[in-house]
Amino acid sequence: MLAQLYIKNYALIDELDVNFDQGFTIITGETGAGKSILLGGLSLVLGKRVDFSNIKDSSKKSIIECTFSLKDYDLTPFFDCYDLEYEPETIIRREVLPSGKSRAFINDSPVTLAVLEALGQQLIDIHAQHETLSLADDAFQFQIIDALAQTHDLLNNYKDTLADYKENQKKLESLQNQQQQSKKDYDYNSFLLQEIEEAQVLNLDLKTLESQYETLSNVDYIQSELQFAQQILSHEDVGVSTQLNELKQRFNKLKDVSSECTALFERILSTQIELEDIFTEIEHHQNILEANPQLLFETENQLKKINDLFGKHNVQTIEELNFVFEELSKKVKHLTSLDAQLESVNNLLLKNIKKLNKISSTLSAKRNCVLIDLQDELHLLLADLGMPNAVFKIELQPCSDFLFNGKDVLKFLLKANKGGQFLPLNKGASGGELSRIMLAVKYILSKHQQLPTIMFDEIDTGVSGEISNKMASIMKDMSQYMQVFTITHLPQIAAKGTHHFKVFKQDFGTTTTTQLAKLNSDERLEEIAQMLGGKEITETAKQHAQQLLN
Structure with missing residues (x-):
């Protein structure tokens, strides 16, 4: 869980220090107020490259620091792997120096960007409307199926055996060459x-x-x-x-x-x-x-x-x-002696193959058991999200090769409209449809595995009020299992949040800065009323806002 965010000297932010809680957090603000600045700063502590044009004052050090609560994550092996000190409250910090160099730290220990990114991927998932390509990725699609099929231990056993198999193949090739x-x-x-x-x-x-x-x-x-x-x-x-x-x-x-x-x-x-x-x-x-x-x-x-x-x-x-x-x-x-070694390695390979085939067969059986339920659940969710005619066809076909997670070839096919044909997701759905599919998939996953904090960046763009209300309900339900942030322009979604923050610009003399403030109940009512009726807040807008909040 993201517990604290501290930003200093970045873009329009002089200094920002804000605490977050578990649940469903809403971030709103006018266009151009700086919501993208928050995401940009957050991406730096997740290992992204620095755009030096975003440093507010290049003569001073820029700092972006996040505190994550890790008590619900099994990340001790990660810290051991990289020889880092594990803390239940882990601080990740990124510094950009006036010289142009940047440094990264995990609990005050210097780390490379690769390590920072590897940890960041397990802590927070920033999802924007244009970032839906992972839906078409085999690894992500298998993640969905395997989460429902509860194949975690079986899959780890397969991967360990596959690693042994590949290592023995290398040994065999080396011995044959010798x-x-x-x-x-x-x-x-x-x-x-x-x-x-x-x-x-x-x-x-x-x-x-x-x-x-x-x-x-x-x-x-x-x-x-x-x-x-x-x-x-x-x-x-x-x-x-x-x-x-x-x-x-x-x-x-x-x-x-x-x-x-x-x-x-x-x-x-x-x-x-x-x-x-x-x-x-x-x-x-x-x-x-x-x-x-x-x-x-x-x-x-x-x-x-x-x-x-x-x-x-x-x-x-x-x-x-x-x-x-x-x-x-x-x-x-x-x-x-090579003859004896070759015979020994060949015997090991035969054992590997036998074990891989057995595990693959069990994996396939478990996966096939959940396909129908997954299709049905996706159909129901997408119907609520304004895609009543969307039909999923998930195919699991056997192959002869040992792949990275079994011997199955997986196809996620979608027929978005009546009379259409089944196509791969990246060809059969628009950007907005892919965003809704991704939301549905993440919702299903959140009930079956521990996901990192997720931040939806205007995933509701182009969505009507009725559908946005359902999207908000889905994100609200997800927040029972994980910390959820959403940046939104829709009052229907903003009203569903457990916590509400507003991004706004503030002028100090000749300088404009971006601020982020947590809204109390009265301020929240005003913000949602403004989202409904514009800057001139009417009593009707307030009443509507109150209804949404209730």
């Missing part, structure tokens, strides 16, 4: 993987292998040098061991006559032991070293395989080649 691409790469990657596996090089120590190759390829040279080393060490006359032994004997005698030679003697002993160990090692290597052409061939072959694989995969170590092997394994295994 499979198609993987098949192209599968043979090549399998060949590379097999080549590395058959080479059996992943667990080899490259350094050890290279050392082994060097040794095997130089056996003769190594044996020759080891033999020469043995001769240097063990030659009977000039060998290092012979001379070191003689040196040891000499220092053995010297240590008895010179204590300084004792340390040198011990070092000679140590050197002799180390030299004997070296000799033993040389002898051992010479004994175990032998030519092995077969092992040399195998070692050389392994090194060649490794170097070939290094070059092919642009790596330099066995570790890097191992990584390449693991990546190739993943790619090859991926194709195999």
